[in-house]
Amino acid sequence: MQFSSRLLEQAVDEFGRLPGVGKKTALRLVLYLLKQPDADVSRFTGSINLLKENIRYCKNCFNISDQEVCEICVSPKRDHETICVVEDTRDVMAIENTNQYQGVYHVLGGLISPMDGVGPSDLKIEALIDRLRSGNISEIILALSATMEGDTTIFYLSRKLKEFDVQVSTIARGIAFGGELEYVDELTLGRSIATRVPLSEK
Amino acid sequence: MQFSSRLLEQAVDEFGRLPGVGKKTALRLVLYLLKQPDADVSRFTGSINLLKENIRYCKNCFNISDQEVCEICVSPKRDHETICVVEDTRDVMAIENTNQYQGVYHVLGGLISPMDGVGPSDLKIEALIDRLRSGNISEIILALSATMEGDTTIFYLSRKLKEFDVQVSTIARGIAFGGELEYVDELTLGRSIATRVPLSEK
Known part of the structure:
Protein backbone atom coordinates (compact mmCIF):
# COMPACT_ATOMS: atom_id res chain seq x y z
CA MET A 1 0.00 0.00 0.00
CA GLN A 2 1.35 3.36 -1.04
CA PHE A 3 0.29 6.22 1.19
CA SER A 4 0.15 9.84 0.15
CA SER A 5 0.75 10.94 3.73
CA ARG A 6 3.07 9.66 6.43
CA LEU A 7 0.63 10.68 9.17
CA LEU A 8 -2.06 8.62 7.47
CA GLU A 9 0.29 5.67 7.16
CA GLN A 10 1.20 5.81 10.85
CA ALA A 11 -2.43 5.88 11.96
CA VAL A 12 -3.27 2.97 9.62
CA ASP A 13 -0.27 1.02 10.95
CA GLU A 14 -1.47 1.52 14.51
CA PHE A 15 -5.01 0.41 13.69
CA GLY A 16 -3.64 -2.55 11.76
CA ARG A 17 -1.99 -3.83 14.93
CA LEU A 18 -5.39 -4.51 16.50
CA PRO A 19 -6.41 -8.19 16.40
CA GLY A 20 -8.47 -9.08 13.34
CA VAL A 21 -7.94 -5.69 11.71
CA GLY A 22 -6.11 -5.88 8.37
CA LYS A 23 -4.54 -3.00 6.46
CA LYS A 24 -7.64 -2.35 4.32
CA THR A 25 -9.98 -2.31 7.30
CA ALA A 26 -7.53 -0.10 9.19
CA LEU A 27 -7.54 2.39 6.31
CA ARG A 28 -11.33 2.36 6.20
CA LEU A 29 -11.55 3.04 9.95
CA VAL A 30 -8.95 5.82 9.85
CA LEU A 31 -10.66 7.54 6.91
CA TYR A 32 -13.97 7.24 8.75
CA LEU A 33 -12.47 8.95 11.81
CA LEU A 34 -10.97 11.65 9.58
CA LYS A 35 -14.47 12.51 8.35
CA GLN A 36 -15.87 12.85 11.87
CA PRO A 37 -15.99 16.14 13.80
CA ASP A 38 -12.92 16.94 15.93
CA ALA A 39 -14.94 16.53 19.14
CA ASP A 40 -15.96 12.97 18.22
CA VAL A 41 -12.40 11.93 17.46
CA SER A 42 -11.00 13.36 20.66
CA ARG A 43 -13.81 11.66 22.59
CA PHE A 44 -12.80 8.39 20.90
CA THR A 45 -9.10 8.65 21.73
CA GLY A 46 -9.88 10.22 25.11
CA SER A 47 -12.07 7.31 26.19
CA ILE A 48 -9.24 4.88 25.48
CA ASN A 49 -6.63 6.95 27.30
CA LEU A 50 -8.99 7.46 30.23
CA LEU A 51 -9.67 3.73 30.48
CA LYS A 52 -6.00 2.84 30.20
CA GLU A 53 -4.94 5.35 32.84
CA ASN A 54 -7.73 4.78 35.34
CA ILE A 55 -8.48 1.10 34.91
CA ARG A 56 -8.81 -0.75 38.19
CA ILE A 171 -18.61 -26.62 33.01
CA ALA A 172 -20.25 -29.33 30.89
CA ARG A 173 -19.03 -29.94 27.37
CA GLY A 174 -21.18 -31.40 24.65
CA ILE A 175 -23.22 -30.43 21.64
CA ALA A 176 -24.69 -26.93 21.78
CA PHE A 177 -28.41 -26.25 21.81
CA GLY A 178 -29.63 -26.01 18.24
CA GLY A 179 -26.51 -27.80 17.05
CA GLU A 180 -27.13 -30.35 14.32
CA LEU A 181 -25.41 -33.65 15.02
CA GLU A 182 -23.86 -34.06 11.58
CA TYR A 183 -21.99 -30.75 11.84
CA VAL A 184 -20.53 -31.38 15.30
CA ASP A 185 -16.80 -32.22 15.28
CA GLU A 186 -15.83 -35.80 16.22
CA LEU A 187 -14.06 -34.83 19.46
CA THR A 188 -17.09 -33.04 20.87
CA LEU A 189 -19.51 -35.72 19.67
CA GLY A 190 -17.33 -38.53 21.03
CA ARG A 191 -17.03 -36.83 24.39
CA SER A 192 -20.72 -36.03 24.64
CA ILE A 193 -21.49 -39.73 24.04
CA ALA A 194 -18.93 -40.81 26.64
CA THR A 195 -20.35 -38.38 29.20
CA ARG A 196 -23.98 -39.09 28.35
CA VAL A 197 -26.61 -38.16 30.93
CA PRO A 198 -29.39 -40.63 31.89
CA LEU A 199 -32.84 -39.25 31.13
CA SER A 200 -34.33 -40.65 34.33
CA GLU A 201 -33.00 -42.41 37.39
CA LYS A 202 -33.73 -46.17 37.34
CA MET B 1 -24.19 -6.20 27.62
CA GLN B 2 -23.60 -5.54 31.27
CA PHE B 3 -20.30 -3.84 32.02
CA SER B 4 -18.49 -4.00 35.32
CA SER B 5 -16.90 -0.62 34.65
CA ARG B 6 -18.29 2.60 33.22
CA LEU B 7 -14.89 3.51 31.74
CA LEU B 8 -14.82 0.18 29.92
CA GLU B 9 -18.37 0.72 28.68
CA GLN B 10 -17.51 4.17 27.32
CA ALA B 11 -14.45 2.92 25.45
CA VAL B 12 -16.46 0.01 24.00
CA ASP B 13 -19.23 2.42 22.95
CA GLU B 14 -16.71 4.61 21.16
CA PHE B 15 -15.13 1.66 19.33
CA GLY B 16 -18.59 0.34 18.49
CA ARG B 17 -19.32 3.54 16.56
CA LEU B 18 -16.69 2.64 13.95
CA PRO B 19 -18.16 1.21 10.74
CA GLY B 20 -18.36 -2.59 10.75
CA VAL B 21 -17.38 -2.86 14.40
CA GLY B 22 -20.07 -4.43 16.59
CA LYS B 23 -20.25 -4.44 20.38
CA LYS B 24 -18.47 -7.78 20.75
CA THR B 25 -15.63 -6.81 18.44
CA ALA B 26 -15.36 -3.44 20.19
CA LEU B 27 -15.00 -5.19 23.55
CA ARG B 28 -12.34 -7.50 22.14
CA LEU B 29 -10.35 -4.56 20.74
CA VAL B 30 -10.62 -2.55 23.96
CA LEU B 31 -9.53 -5.50 26.10
CA TYR B 32 -6.63 -6.06 23.71
CA LEU B 33 -5.52 -2.44 24.12
CA LEU B 34 -5.87 -2.76 27.90
CA LYS B 35 -3.34 -5.60 27.85
CA GLN B 36 -0.78 -3.60 25.84
CA PRO B 37 1.97 -1.49 27.43
CA ASP B 38 1.07 2.14 28.18
CA ALA B 39 3.48 3.39 25.52
CA ASP B 40 1.77 1.35 22.79
CA VAL B 41 -1.67 2.62 23.71
CA SER B 42 -0.61 6.25 23.79
CA ARG B 43 1.13 5.78 20.44
CA PHE B 44 -2.15 4.37 19.10
CA THR B 45 -4.32 7.25 20.31
CA GLY B 46 -1.55 9.76 19.59
CA SER B 47 -1.28 8.73 15.94
CA ILE B 48 -5.01 9.33 15.46
CA ASN B 49 -4.96 12.71 17.20
CA LEU B 50 -1.86 13.74 15.26
CA LEU B 51 -3.45 12.78 11.96
CA LYS B 52 -6.72 14.52 12.79
CA GLU B 53 -4.98 17.73 13.89
CA ASN B 54 -2.38 17.92 11.14
CA ILE B 55 -4.17 16.40 8.20
CA ARG B 56 -3.78 18.40 5.00
CA ILE B 171 -13.96 3.38 -16.49
CA ALA B 172 -15.20 0.21 -18.21
CA ARG B 173 -17.74 -1.99 -16.51
CA GLY B 174 -18.08 -5.67 -17.18
CA ILE B 175 -17.14 -9.02 -15.74
CA ALA B 176 -14.02 -9.07 -13.63
CA PHE B 177 -10.92 -11.07 -14.59
CA GLY B 178 -11.24 -14.54 -13.12
CA GLY B 179 -14.99 -14.03 -12.74
CA GLU B 180 -17.07 -17.07 -13.66
CA LEU B 181 -19.97 -16.17 -15.88
CA GLU B 182 -22.61 -18.07 -13.95
CA TYR B 183 -21.90 -16.11 -10.77
CA VAL B 184 -22.01 -12.66 -12.37
CA ASP B 185 -25.19 -10.69 -11.57
CA GLU B 186 -27.66 -10.08 -14.43
CA LEU B 187 -27.13 -6.33 -14.53
CA THR B 188 -23.39 -6.60 -15.02
CA LEU B 189 -23.67 -9.49 -17.46
CA GLY B 190 -26.40 -7.73 -19.47
CA ARG B 191 -24.36 -4.56 -19.66
CA SER B 192 -21.17 -6.34 -20.63
CA ILE B 193 -23.02 -8.02 -23.51
CA ALA B 194 -24.53 -4.70 -24.62
CA THR B 195 -21.12 -3.00 -24.52
CA ARG B 196 -19.26 -5.94 -26.10
CA VAL B 197 -15.88 -5.26 -27.66
CA PRO B 198 -15.01 -6.60 -31.16
CA LEU B 199 -12.00 -8.92 -31.06
CA SER B 200 -10.61 -7.61 -34.35
CA GLU B 201 -11.51 -4.82 -36.72
CA LYS B 202 -13.20 -6.12 -39.88
Whole structure:
Protein backbone atom coordinates (compact mmCIF):
# COMPACT_ATOMS: atom_id res chain seq x y z
CA MET A 1 0.00 0.00 0.00
CA GLN A 2 1.35 3.36 -1.04
CA PHE A 3 0.29 6.22 1.19
CA SER A 4 0.15 9.84 0.15
CA SER A 5 0.75 10.94 3.73
CA ARG A 6 3.07 9.66 6.43
CA LEU A 7 0.63 10.68 9.17
CA LEU A 8 -2.06 8.62 7.47
CA GLU A 9 0.29 5.67 7.16
CA GLN A 10 1.20 5.81 10.85
CA ALA A 11 -2.43 5.88 11.96
CA VAL A 12 -3.27 2.97 9.62
CA ASP A 13 -0.27 1.02 10.95
CA GLU A 14 -1.47 1.52 14.51
CA PHE A 15 -5.01 0.41 13.69
CA GLY A 16 -3.64 -2.55 11.76
CA ARG A 17 -1.99 -3.83 14.93
CA LEU A 18 -5.39 -4.51 16.50
CA PRO A 19 -6.41 -8.19 16.40
CA GLY A 20 -8.47 -9.08 13.34
CA VAL A 21 -7.94 -5.69 11.71
CA GLY A 22 -6.11 -5.88 8.37
CA LYS A 23 -4.54 -3.00 6.46
CA LYS A 24 -7.64 -2.35 4.32
CA THR A 25 -9.98 -2.31 7.30
CA ALA A 26 -7.53 -0.10 9.19
CA LEU A 27 -7.54 2.39 6.31
CA ARG A 28 -11.33 2.36 6.20
CA LEU A 29 -11.55 3.04 9.95
CA VAL A 30 -8.95 5.82 9.85
CA LEU A 31 -10.66 7.54 6.91
CA TYR A 32 -13.97 7.24 8.75
CA LEU A 33 -12.47 8.95 11.81
CA LEU A 34 -10.97 11.65 9.58
CA LYS A 35 -14.47 12.51 8.35
CA GLN A 36 -15.87 12.85 11.87
CA PRO A 37 -15.99 16.14 13.80
CA ASP A 38 -12.92 16.94 15.93
CA ALA A 39 -14.94 16.53 19.14
CA ASP A 40 -15.96 12.97 18.22
CA VAL A 41 -12.40 11.93 17.46
CA SER A 42 -11.00 13.36 20.66
CA ARG A 43 -13.81 11.66 22.59
CA PHE A 44 -12.80 8.39 20.90
CA THR A 45 -9.10 8.65 21.73
CA GLY A 46 -9.88 10.22 25.11
CA SER A 47 -12.07 7.31 26.19
CA ILE A 48 -9.24 4.88 25.48
CA ASN A 49 -6.63 6.95 27.30
CA LEU A 50 -8.99 7.46 30.23
CA LEU A 51 -9.67 3.73 30.48
CA LYS A 52 -6.00 2.84 30.20
CA GLU A 53 -4.94 5.35 32.84
CA ASN A 54 -7.73 4.78 35.34
CA ILE A 55 -8.48 1.10 34.91
CA ARG A 56 -8.81 -0.75 38.19
CA TYR A 57 -9.26 -4.39 38.96
CA CYS A 58 -11.35 -5.70 41.84
CA LYS A 59 -8.79 -6.61 44.52
CA ASN A 60 -10.85 -9.68 45.33
CA CYS A 61 -11.74 -11.29 41.99
CA PHE A 62 -9.59 -9.19 39.57
CA ASN A 63 -12.52 -8.36 37.33
CA ILE A 64 -12.36 -4.90 35.73
CA SER A 65 -14.07 -2.49 38.08
CA ASP A 66 -14.37 1.22 38.81
CA GLN A 67 -14.32 0.53 42.54
CA GLU A 68 -11.72 -1.16 44.69
CA VAL A 69 -14.03 -4.14 45.10
CA CYS A 70 -16.45 -4.92 42.26
CA GLU A 71 -20.23 -4.90 42.51
CA ILE A 72 -20.50 -8.67 42.38
CA CYS A 73 -18.00 -9.17 45.20
CA VAL A 74 -19.78 -6.72 47.52
CA SER A 75 -23.31 -7.91 46.71
CA PRO A 76 -24.98 -9.67 49.67
CA LYS A 77 -27.29 -11.43 47.21
CA ARG A 78 -24.48 -13.51 45.73
CA ASP A 79 -23.34 -16.89 47.01
CA HIS A 80 -19.82 -16.14 48.25
CA GLU A 81 -19.05 -19.81 48.85
CA THR A 82 -18.98 -20.60 45.13
CA ILE A 83 -16.22 -19.22 42.93
CA CYS A 84 -16.38 -19.44 39.15
CA VAL A 85 -12.86 -19.26 37.67
CA VAL A 86 -12.74 -17.58 34.24
CA GLU A 87 -10.16 -16.33 31.79
CA ASP A 88 -11.16 -12.69 31.47
CA THR A 89 -13.89 -10.11 31.99
CA ARG A 90 -15.67 -11.13 28.78
CA ASP A 91 -16.42 -14.52 30.32
CA VAL A 92 -17.85 -12.85 33.41
CA MET A 93 -20.15 -10.82 31.15
CA ALA A 94 -21.15 -13.92 29.17
CA ILE A 95 -21.99 -15.91 32.32
CA GLU A 96 -23.81 -12.97 33.92
CA ASN A 97 -25.94 -12.75 30.77
CA THR A 98 -27.21 -16.29 31.32
CA ASN A 99 -28.75 -15.29 34.70
CA GLN A 100 -27.96 -18.86 35.77
CA TYR A 101 -25.12 -18.19 38.18
CA GLN A 102 -25.43 -16.66 41.63
CA GLY A 103 -21.90 -17.19 42.93
CA VAL A 104 -18.84 -14.95 42.64
CA TYR A 105 -15.94 -14.97 40.17
CA HIS A 106 -12.19 -15.17 39.96
CA VAL A 107 -10.62 -13.71 36.81
CA LEU A 108 -7.30 -15.37 35.96
CA GLY A 109 -6.33 -12.78 33.36
CA GLY A 110 -5.38 -15.42 30.80
CA LEU A 111 -4.71 -19.12 30.36
CA ILE A 112 -1.52 -21.12 30.75
CA SER A 113 0.09 -21.12 27.31
CA PRO A 114 3.76 -22.10 27.05
CA MET A 115 3.66 -21.22 23.33
CA ASP A 116 2.85 -17.60 24.18
CA GLY A 117 5.17 -17.58 27.19
CA VAL A 118 2.31 -17.43 29.70
CA GLY A 119 3.03 -19.51 32.81
CA PRO A 120 1.04 -20.06 36.01
CA SER A 121 2.86 -17.19 37.73
CA ASP A 122 1.50 -14.75 35.11
CA LEU A 123 -2.05 -15.56 36.15
CA LYS A 124 -3.95 -14.78 39.35
CA ILE A 125 -3.62 -18.35 40.61
CA GLU A 126 -1.86 -17.56 43.88
CA ALA A 127 -4.60 -15.04 44.66
CA LEU A 128 -7.17 -17.81 44.10
CA ILE A 129 -5.31 -20.08 46.54
CA ASP A 130 -5.27 -17.21 49.04
CA ARG A 131 -9.03 -16.83 48.71
CA LEU A 132 -9.42 -20.55 49.38
CA ARG A 133 -7.19 -20.33 52.44
CA SER A 134 -8.84 -17.30 53.98
CA GLY A 135 -12.47 -17.79 52.98
CA ASN A 136 -15.25 -20.24 53.42
CA ILE A 137 -15.32 -21.67 49.91
CA SER A 138 -17.33 -24.80 49.15
CA GLU A 139 -17.10 -25.05 45.35
CA ILE A 140 -14.78 -23.95 42.55
CA ILE A 141 -16.23 -24.04 39.03
CA LEU A 142 -13.61 -23.96 36.29
CA ALA A 143 -15.36 -22.19 33.39
CA LEU A 144 -12.49 -22.12 30.93
CA SER A 145 -12.42 -22.40 27.14
CA ALA A 146 -12.43 -25.89 25.62
CA THR A 147 -9.01 -25.31 24.04
CA MET A 148 -5.58 -26.75 24.69
CA GLU A 149 -4.71 -23.74 26.86
CA GLY A 150 -7.98 -24.08 28.75
CA ASP A 151 -7.39 -27.78 29.37
CA THR A 152 -3.80 -27.16 30.48
CA THR A 153 -5.00 -24.55 32.95
CA ILE A 154 -7.76 -26.87 34.23
CA PHE A 155 -5.20 -29.64 34.72
CA TYR A 156 -2.82 -27.33 36.59
CA LEU A 157 -5.56 -25.86 38.77
CA SER A 158 -7.15 -29.22 39.59
CA ARG A 159 -3.80 -30.42 40.97
CA LYS A 160 -3.25 -27.19 42.91
CA LEU A 161 -6.73 -27.37 44.41
CA LYS A 162 -6.46 -31.00 45.55
CA GLU A 163 -5.10 -30.07 48.98
CA PHE A 164 -8.23 -28.08 49.80
CA ASP A 165 -11.51 -29.50 51.00
CA VAL A 166 -13.47 -28.01 48.14
CA GLN A 167 -15.63 -29.37 45.34
CA VAL A 168 -13.95 -28.66 41.99
CA SER A 169 -16.02 -28.89 38.81
CA THR A 170 -15.77 -27.86 35.17
CA ILE A 171 -18.61 -26.62 33.01
CA ALA A 172 -20.25 -29.33 30.89
CA ARG A 173 -19.03 -29.94 27.37
CA GLY A 174 -21.18 -31.40 24.65
CA ILE A 175 -23.22 -30.43 21.64
CA ALA A 176 -24.69 -26.93 21.78
CA PHE A 177 -28.41 -26.25 21.81
CA GLY A 178 -29.63 -26.01 18.24
CA GLY A 179 -26.51 -27.80 17.05
CA GLU A 180 -27.13 -30.35 14.32
CA LEU A 181 -25.41 -33.65 15.02
CA GLU A 182 -23.86 -34.06 11.58
CA TYR A 183 -21.99 -30.75 11.84
CA VAL A 184 -20.53 -31.38 15.30
CA ASP A 185 -16.80 -32.22 15.28
CA GLU A 186 -15.83 -35.80 16.22
CA LEU A 187 -14.06 -34.83 19.46
CA THR A 188 -17.09 -33.04 20.87
CA LEU A 189 -19.51 -35.72 19.67
CA GLY A 190 -17.33 -38.53 21.03
CA ARG A 191 -17.03 -36.83 24.39
CA SER A 192 -20.72 -36.03 24.64
CA ILE A 193 -21.49 -39.73 24.04
CA ALA A 194 -18.93 -40.81 26.64
CA THR A 195 -20.35 -38.38 29.20
CA ARG A 196 -23.98 -39.09 28.35
CA VAL A 197 -26.61 -38.16 30.93
CA PRO A 198 -29.39 -40.63 31.89
CA LEU A 199 -32.84 -39.25 31.13
CA SER A 200 -34.33 -40.65 34.33
CA GLU A 201 -33.00 -42.41 37.39
CA LYS A 202 -33.73 -46.17 37.34
CA MET B 1 -24.19 -6.20 27.62
CA GLN B 2 -23.60 -5.54 31.27
CA PHE B 3 -20.30 -3.84 32.02
CA SER B 4 -18.49 -4.00 35.32
CA SER B 5 -16.90 -0.62 34.65
CA ARG B 6 -18.29 2.60 33.22
CA LEU B 7 -14.89 3.51 31.74
CA LEU B 8 -14.82 0.18 29.92
CA GLU B 9 -18.37 0.72 28.68
CA GLN B 10 -17.51 4.17 27.32
CA ALA B 11 -14.45 2.92 25.45
CA VAL B 12 -16.46 0.01 24.00
CA ASP B 13 -19.23 2.42 22.95
CA GLU B 14 -16.71 4.61 21.16
CA PHE B 15 -15.13 1.66 19.33
CA GLY B 16 -18.59 0.34 18.49
CA ARG B 17 -19.32 3.54 16.56
CA LEU B 18 -16.69 2.64 13.95
CA PRO B 19 -18.16 1.21 10.74
CA GLY B 20 -18.36 -2.59 10.75
CA VAL B 21 -17.38 -2.86 14.40
CA GLY B 22 -20.07 -4.43 16.59
CA LYS B 23 -20.25 -4.44 20.38
CA LYS B 24 -18.47 -7.78 20.75
CA THR B 25 -15.63 -6.81 18.44
CA ALA B 26 -15.36 -3.44 20.19
CA LEU B 27 -15.00 -5.19 23.55
CA ARG B 28 -12.34 -7.50 22.14
CA LEU B 29 -10.35 -4.56 20.74
CA VAL B 30 -10.62 -2.55 23.96
CA LEU B 31 -9.53 -5.50 26.10
CA TYR B 32 -6.63 -6.06 23.71
CA LEU B 33 -5.52 -2.44 24.12
CA LEU B 34 -5.87 -2.76 27.90
CA LYS B 35 -3.34 -5.60 27.85
CA GLN B 36 -0.78 -3.60 25.84
CA PRO B 37 1.97 -1.49 27.43
CA ASP B 38 1.07 2.14 28.18
CA ALA B 39 3.48 3.39 25.52
CA ASP B 40 1.77 1.35 22.79
CA VAL B 41 -1.67 2.62 23.71
CA SER B 42 -0.61 6.25 23.79
CA ARG B 43 1.13 5.78 20.44
CA PHE B 44 -2.15 4.37 19.10
CA THR B 45 -4.32 7.25 20.31
CA GLY B 46 -1.55 9.76 19.59
CA SER B 47 -1.28 8.73 15.94
CA ILE B 48 -5.01 9.33 15.46
CA ASN B 49 -4.96 12.71 17.20
CA LEU B 50 -1.86 13.74 15.26
CA LEU B 51 -3.45 12.78 11.96
CA LYS B 52 -6.72 14.52 12.79
CA GLU B 53 -4.98 17.73 13.89
CA ASN B 54 -2.38 17.92 11.14
CA ILE B 55 -4.17 16.40 8.20
CA ARG B 56 -3.78 18.40 5.00
CA TYR B 57 -5.30 18.01 1.61
CA CYS B 58 -3.48 18.79 -1.63
CA LYS B 59 -4.84 22.20 -2.67
CA ASN B 60 -4.87 21.00 -6.25
CA CYS B 61 -6.44 17.52 -6.23
CA PHE B 62 -7.64 17.32 -2.57
CA ASN B 63 -5.92 14.02 -1.95
CA ILE B 64 -4.60 13.54 1.59
CA SER B 65 -1.07 14.90 1.67
CA ASP B 66 1.60 16.05 4.08
CA GLN B 67 2.59 18.88 1.75
CA GLU B 68 0.54 21.74 0.37
CA VAL B 69 0.59 20.11 -3.05
CA CYS B 70 0.77 16.31 -3.21
CA GLU B 71 3.59 14.30 -4.77
CA ILE B 72 1.50 13.28 -7.77
CA CYS B 73 0.49 16.87 -8.58
CA VAL B 74 4.10 18.14 -8.47
CA SER B 75 5.60 15.19 -10.37
CA PRO B 76 6.88 16.20 -13.84
CA LYS B 77 6.56 12.56 -14.90
CA ARG B 78 2.77 12.63 -14.72
CA ASP B 79 0.45 13.60 -17.53
CA HIS B 80 -1.16 16.77 -16.20
CA GLU B 81 -3.68 16.95 -19.05
CA THR B 82 -5.58 13.90 -17.85
CA ILE B 83 -7.56 14.06 -14.62
CA CYS B 84 -9.00 10.95 -12.99
CA VAL B 85 -11.96 11.87 -10.77
CA VAL B 86 -12.35 9.58 -7.74
CA GLU B 87 -14.41 9.42 -4.57
CA ASP B 88 -11.66 9.31 -1.94
CA THR B 89 -7.99 8.66 -1.24
CA ARG B 90 -8.53 4.88 -1.16
CA ASP B 91 -9.41 4.98 -4.84
CA VAL B 92 -6.23 6.92 -5.61
CA MET B 93 -4.25 4.21 -3.81
CA ALA B 94 -6.11 1.44 -5.67
CA ILE B 95 -5.49 3.03 -9.07
CA GLU B 96 -1.84 3.81 -8.25
CA ASN B 97 -1.40 0.14 -7.38
CA THR B 98 -2.36 -0.87 -10.91
CA ASN B 99 0.60 1.08 -12.38
CA GLN B 100 -1.66 1.68 -15.38
CA TYR B 101 -2.38 5.35 -14.93
CA GLN B 102 0.04 8.21 -15.52
CA GLY B 103 -2.30 11.18 -15.22
CA VAL B 104 -3.28 13.18 -12.15
CA TYR B 105 -6.29 12.92 -9.84
CA HIS B 106 -9.16 14.89 -8.43
CA VAL B 107 -10.62 13.63 -5.15
CA LEU B 108 -14.29 14.55 -4.75
CA GLY B 109 -14.43 13.60 -1.08
CA GLY B 110 -17.64 11.61 -1.50
CA LEU B 111 -20.47 10.89 -3.92
CA ILE B 112 -23.78 12.67 -4.44
CA SER B 113 -26.22 10.89 -2.15
CA PRO B 114 -29.51 12.65 -1.36
CA MET B 115 -30.33 9.83 1.11
CA ASP B 116 -27.29 10.76 3.21
CA GLY B 117 -27.78 14.48 2.64
CA VAL B 118 -24.73 14.82 0.42
CA GLY B 119 -25.30 17.27 -2.42
CA PRO B 120 -22.99 18.51 -5.21
CA SER B 121 -21.93 21.50 -3.09
CA ASP B 122 -20.53 19.14 -0.42
CA LEU B 123 -18.07 17.73 -2.95
CA LYS B 124 -15.05 19.31 -4.63
CA ILE B 125 -16.93 19.76 -7.92
CA GLU B 126 -16.48 23.53 -8.19
CA ALA B 127 -12.74 23.04 -7.70
CA LEU B 128 -12.76 20.55 -10.58
CA ILE B 129 -14.50 23.11 -12.82
CA ASP B 130 -11.88 25.67 -11.76
CA ARG B 131 -9.10 23.29 -12.78
CA LEU B 132 -10.77 22.84 -16.16
CA ARG B 133 -11.09 26.60 -16.62
CA SER B 134 -7.55 27.44 -15.64
CA GLY B 135 -5.61 24.45 -16.94
CA ASN B 136 -4.89 22.69 -20.13
CA ILE B 137 -7.02 19.59 -19.58
CA SER B 138 -7.74 17.20 -22.43
CA GLU B 139 -9.47 14.29 -20.69
CA ILE B 140 -11.52 13.66 -17.57
CA ILE B 141 -11.87 10.02 -16.47
CA LEU B 142 -14.74 9.42 -14.05
CA ALA B 143 -13.55 6.46 -11.96
CA LEU B 144 -16.48 6.20 -9.56
CA SER B 145 -18.11 3.21 -7.91
CA ALA B 146 -20.74 1.31 -9.88
CA THR B 147 -23.43 2.17 -7.34
CA MET B 148 -26.49 4.40 -7.45
CA GLU B 149 -24.51 7.22 -5.82
CA GLY B 150 -21.68 6.73 -8.30
CA ASP B 151 -24.05 6.81 -11.27
CA THR B 152 -25.82 9.90 -9.92
CA THR B 153 -22.48 11.68 -9.56
CA ILE B 154 -21.39 10.60 -13.06
CA PHE B 155 -24.67 11.92 -14.48
CA TYR B 156 -24.30 15.25 -12.66
CA LEU B 157 -20.65 15.65 -13.64
CA SER B 158 -21.19 14.70 -17.28
CA ARG B 159 -23.77 17.50 -17.59
CA LYS B 160 -21.53 19.99 -15.80
CA LEU B 161 -18.59 19.10 -18.02
CA LYS B 162 -20.50 19.43 -21.31
CA GLU B 163 -19.61 23.10 -21.73
CA PHE B 164 -15.90 22.33 -21.81
CA ASP B 165 -13.93 21.09 -24.76
CA VAL B 166 -12.74 18.00 -22.95
CA GLN B 167 -13.07 14.26 -23.48
CA VAL B 168 -15.12 12.76 -20.63
CA SER B 169 -14.97 8.99 -20.08
CA THR B 170 -15.91 6.49 -17.41
CA ILE B 171 -13.96 3.38 -16.49
CA ALA B 172 -15.20 0.21 -18.21
CA ARG B 173 -17.74 -1.99 -16.51
CA GLY B 174 -18.08 -5.67 -17.18
CA ILE B 175 -17.14 -9.02 -15.74
CA ALA B 176 -14.02 -9.07 -13.63
CA PHE B 177 -10.92 -11.07 -14.59
CA GLY B 178 -11.24 -14.54 -13.12
CA GLY B 179 -14.99 -14.03 -12.74
CA GLU B 180 -17.07 -17.07 -13.66
CA LEU B 181 -19.97 -16.17 -15.88
CA GLU B 182 -22.61 -18.07 -13.95
CA TYR B 183 -21.90 -16.11 -10.77
CA VAL B 184 -22.01 -12.66 -12.37
CA ASP B 185 -25.19 -10.69 -11.57
CA GLU B 186 -27.66 -10.08 -14.43
CA LEU B 187 -27.13 -6.33 -14.53
CA THR B 188 -23.39 -6.60 -15.02
CA LEU B 189 -23.67 -9.49 -17.46
CA GLY B 190 -26.40 -7.73 -19.47
CA ARG B 191 -24.36 -4.56 -19.66
CA SER B 192 -21.17 -6.34 -20.63
CA ILE B 193 -23.02 -8.02 -23.51
CA ALA B 194 -24.53 -4.70 -24.62
CA THR B 195 -21.12 -3.00 -24.52
CA ARG B 196 -19.26 -5.94 -26.10
CA VAL B 197 -15.88 -5.26 -27.66
CA PRO B 198 -15.01 -6.60 -31.16
CA LEU B 199 -12.00 -8.92 -31.06
CA SER B 200 -10.61 -7.61 -34.35
CA GLU B 201 -11.51 -4.82 -36.72
CA LYS B 202 -13.20 -6.12 -39.88
